[in-house]
Amino acid sequence: MLPSAVAAWIAGSGSLLVLFLLLHLAGVSLALLQPPAFEAYATALHQSPWLLPAEGLLSAALLGHLGLTAWKLVANRQAGNRSALVSRRADRWGAWAARSLPLSAAILLLFLAVHLAQLRWPRPPAGLELARLLEVLAQPWWALLYGAAGLAAGLHLLHGAEAAHRSLGLLNPGNGRAIRMAGRAVALLLGSGFLLVALLLNGRAVGWLA
Template structure:
């Protein structure tokens, strides 16, 4: 859920880049020079590694318990079934995207005032922008399944609220992923003018 919160905050920051590029650069410079950012980044790394670790533990546990049968969903929702079955591939795509994205915009970090120009430079490449869009679609499926799964793991998903949680989770996954696709398209086509 903390990773989901980060995605929302990150997406909102990117929309600032589209709406108000100069304030975005000031915001990015102030954010990157803040002393607490390193601690937040380390916490995000710890959360992501915990997510990956717990996923691997669950996969290994299921495998050791002989859970290798093809489960058949009682729900007739093709997208939900596809989202659940594509989690391993989607996770690998998202991890690869994360390494690429950090290599472009964090190691090294662009100079103050050039964050948006650097992002435009990368996203003007059809290959890079296509990979960003593919990764956003992988994120859609990952969130589509993951939000509901997290609520089930927390014991919050009940027969009384399952429809509401599914609808909110799926809606949020579409909004977040669609937002990243829109940002990629707008920034990649350099439709932002200073």
């Protein structure tokens, strides 16, 4: 596969995963704001005929994103690129986020494996989704992992948003600042949003938050 095609696939699959995270954050936020609405949402989602195809599409996007990113990393290393060249921007935060991609990816993969084992296989019965989630987050180590995964997602996106636009040929000097600021806003929303949800649900589970 041509390098340009690989970059486009990485950008496209990453964008699909970010869209999923935004929708997922909106759904799980209901657990804090409107618990009955969250249970209704979870039950309707799990009974939807399109859920399995959607999960298959997301799984393919994730596997493609991981596999092609690893291929690109190996190709870059073979071409002589090193971490000092990982970011082409005069942006300390972006460069640091880029160098931290392996760490943020590892945290996200660990979280995904744990999260699926806890809340997907097996899936809680209808009406008990929130109870199971609170049971999980009542454990300090799990609450810490869920919060760390939120921060890792935000850190990953801090680099990935601009990199995706560059890979798709959409980044230019005229729109670079706007794309960077928008990417940072989405990264902050996802990172702080999932962290806050994990912390507040932990508080509700252990009793320090009503």
